[in-house]
Amino acid sequence: MSADDQVVERVRASFERQGLMRLIGARLTEVGEGRVRITLPSSPQVSQQHGYVHAGATSAIADSAGGYAALTLMADDAEVLTVEYKLNLLAPASGVRLEAVGTVVKSGRTLSVCTLEVHAIDGDEQPTLVAVGQQTLIAVRADSSRSTAPEA
Amino acid sequence: MSADDQVVERVRASFERQGLMRLIGARLTEVGEGRVRITLPSSPQVSQQHGYVHAGATSAIADSAGGYAALTLMADDAEVLTVEYKLNLLAPASGVRLEAVGTVVKSGRTLSVCTLEVHAIDGDEQPTLVAVGQQTLIAVRADSSRSTAPEA
Amino acid sequence: MSADDQVVERVRASFERQGLMRLIGARLTEVGEGRVRITLPSSPQVSQQHGYVHAGATSAIADSAGGYAALTLMADDAEVLTVEYKLNLLAPASGVRLEAVGTVVKSGRTLSVCTLEVHAIDGDEQPTLVAVGQQTLIAVRADSSRSTAPEA
Amino acid sequence: MSADDQVVERVRASFERQGLMRLIGARLTEVGEGRVRITLPSSPQVSQQHGYVHAGATSAIADSAGGYAALTLMADDAEVLTVEYKLNLLAPASGVRLEAVGTVVKSGRTLSVCTLEVHAIDGDEQPTLVAVGQQTLIAVRADSSRSTAPEA
Numbered sequence: 183m184s185a186d187d188q189v190v191e192r193v194r195a196s197f198e199r200q201g202l203m204r205l206i207g208a209r210l211t212e213v214g215e216g217r218v219r220i221t222l223p224s225s226p227q228v229s230q231q232h233g234y235v236h237a238g239a240t241s242a243i244a245d246s247a248g249g250y251a252a253l254t255l256m257a258d259d260a261e262v263l264t265v266e267y268k269l270n271l272l273a274p275a276s277g278v279r280l281e282a283v284g285t286v287v288k289s290g291r292t293l294s295v296c297t298l299e300v301h302a303i304d305g306d307e308q309p310t311l312v313a314v315g316q317q318t319l320i321a322v323r324a325d326s327s328r329s330t331a332p333e334a
Numbered sequence: 335m336s337a338d339d340q341v342v343e344r345v346r347a348s349f350e351r352q353g354l355m356r357l358i359g360a361r362l363t364e365v366g367e368g369r370v371r372i373t374l375p376s377s378p379q380v381s382q383q384h385g386y387v388h389a390g391a392t393s394a395i396a397d398s399a400g401g402y403a404a405l406t407l408m409a410d411d412a413e414v415l416t417v418e419y420k421l422n423l424l425a426p427a428s429g430v431r432l433e434a435v436g437t438v439v440k441s442g443r444t445l446s447v448c449t450l451e452v453h454a455i456d457g458d459e460q461p462t463l464v465a466v467g468q469q470t471l472i473a474v475r476a477d478s479s480r481s482t483a484p485e486a
Numbered sequence: 487m488s489a490d491d492q493v494v495e496r497v498r499a500s501f502e503r504q505g506l507m508r509l510i511g512a513r514l515t516e517v518g519e520g521r522v523r524i525t526l527p528s529s530p531q532v533s534q535q536h537g538y539v540h541a542g543a544t545s546a547i548a549d550s551a552g553g554y555a556a557l558t559l560m561a562d563d564a565e566v567l568t569v570e571y572k573l574n575l576l577a578p579a580s581g582v583r584l585e586a587v588g589t590v591v592k593s594g595r596t597l598s599v600c601t602l603e604v605h606a607i608d609g610d611e612q613p614t615l616v617a618v619g620q621q622t623l624i625a626v627r628a629d630s631s632r633s634t635a636p637e638a
Numbered sequence: 639m640s641a642d643d644q645v646v647e648r649v650r651a652s653f654e655r656q657g658l659m660r661l662i663g664a665r666l667t668e669v670g671e672g673r674v675r676i677t678l679p680s681s682p683q684v685s686q687q688h689g690y691v692h693a694g695a696t697s698a699i700a701d702s703a704g705g706y707a708a709l710t711l712m713a714d715d716a717e718v719l720t721v722e723y724k725l726n727l728l729a730p731a732s733g734v735r736l737e738a739v740g741t742v743v744k745s746g747r748t749l750s751v752c753t754l755e756v757h758a759i760d761g762d763e764q765p766t767l768v769a770v771g772q773q774t775l776i777a778v779r780a781d782s783s784r785s786t787a788p789e790a
Contacts, residue, residue, distance in 0.1 A: 530659060542698020
């Protein structure tokens with residue numbers, strides 16, 4: 183289901199502030215209720231030593247996708263921070279682009295849990311699952327001190 | 335202990351091929367036997383929405399540090415791929431730079447396991463632990479098919 | 487899809503040798519291709535301090551379910567060992583029984599990856615998702631030395 | 639450092655209520671500030687299919703050790719629940735007993751993070767590291783509703 187306009191706007195505004203997403207060329211391509219997609223074109227700039235997309239870039243878009251998926255279900259004045267995540271890398275991340283989808287499995291008042299999936303899309307638009315993950319997030323009030331909180 | 339020159343050279347040459355490390359400005363600052371350090375200067379380019387270093391950048395240097403730490407203990411003709419990793423984000427990654435250290439806990443013929451630690455260093459050179467992780471890696475022969483292997 | 491009889495028999499025979507499954511009262515209740523279910527009746531014997539089922543018991547059935555799910559897709563002479571797993575505990579594990587399902591996401595020649603789900607079933611047969619996890623497994627030849635291998 | 643008597647007593651009382659620890663024969667053998675040890679004698683009752691200690695039993699003592707380590711640093715009226723944990727199994731868990739140690743890496747007002755280590759001790763009292771893990775825990779008030787909280 184598509185998230186309401188205000189939520190979509192909040193997610194887009196936050197995404198725009200992520201310098202790393204701009205640096206690597208990632209785009210926010212879907213914002214649904216409890217489900218967000220981020221797309222990353224392949225390029226030598228985001229590669230590891232064998233020419234595939236670096237796990238760090240794969241992680242970056244997966245982490246952001248999960249974080250924003252959780253945010254779509256949180257209170258209006260909440261911000262989201264990643265507590266931890268775990269990612270299995272299943273296959274070389276080649277192809278023309280990566281698509282990371284974060285989906286909320288459990289949305290609690292304090293903690294949320296997402297599953298993360300990253301597909302590599304080849305030139306014929308065929309997807310290959312290249313990474314799966316699981317992520318824990320925490321809702322923090324926008325005006326609260328962040329000194330003891332984990333970080334996104 | 336310092337790794338021997340040949341190993342250091344292999345790690346440096348591989349690191350130089352990682353486009354993502356260059357893009358984000360990361361540098362290889364220590365190569366020991368079973369222990370590698372990667373340093374990332376803070377900048378708006380690698381930020382998340384609150385101005386801290388993005389978890390994806392933190393992950394990228396932690397993953398690479400662990401991968402190269404494992405590689406220092408592998409056979410000469412082996413390459414290393416990350417099977418999976420898990421990272422807890424403990425505190426906002428602020429400061430002037432991040433230092434990620436990967437340390438081998440178990441080096442097996444096929445699989446290796448590393449612990450990952452990332453500190454943020456402030457302007458007075460004081461470190462704050464901002465992330466801890468655990469990583470599984472696999473040794474693959476440089477000439478083997480990578481079709482069924484997980485990816486780094 | 488139901489696994490063939492020989493595979494089911496192999497899984498059952500192995501499960502019978504797991505002393506811990508017998509001790510806690512777990513039963514193997516479904517063996518499909520790449521998907522295995524293990525059921526654990528709730529009892530004070532498997533509790534934690536608040537009376538819910540202990541995360542260790544939840545983990546034990548989740549780990550075994552994933553391990554056997556992976557085994558159903560491995561070569562006939564392979565045995566399976568757990569490399570690592572990660573489990574998020576989403577809700578108190580109460581109810582009359584737990585049902586853990588392991589499902590293979592990727593089955594490789596050497597490594598396999600499973601997702602793990604555990605539901606608590608209440609007296610009205612209503613399920614609540616109490617844990618989700620992700621697991622990495624390795625296939626080892628039954629006659630190979632296990633000295634350097636991770637353990638199940 | 640040894641924890642104060644009141645904390646030790648709280649941990650012991652809670653441990654005594656864990657039916658699973660009694661069932662598998664685990665004992666609480668060290669309660670320090672931010673560090674707890676649990677010992678499990680090896681026996682066929684806690685085995686997996688190859689005769690080693692089952693990963694579920696290894697996990698159970700590691701999870702409890704980490705949970706109680708975190709509890710030693712929490713407020714007097716807090717209870718601890720495991721949010722998630724990840725465990726790498728490094729070697730077969732054989733020997734005469736297992737010793738799991740949980741150590742707090744970060745103790746926050748809401749969340750804590752522990753590292754987990756499990757050694758197998760052989761008949762000559764020689765230890766082998768058989769598992770390492772990382773765990774996230776949450777402090778909940780003893781009188782609060784647990785309906786939205788993750789479970790220990």
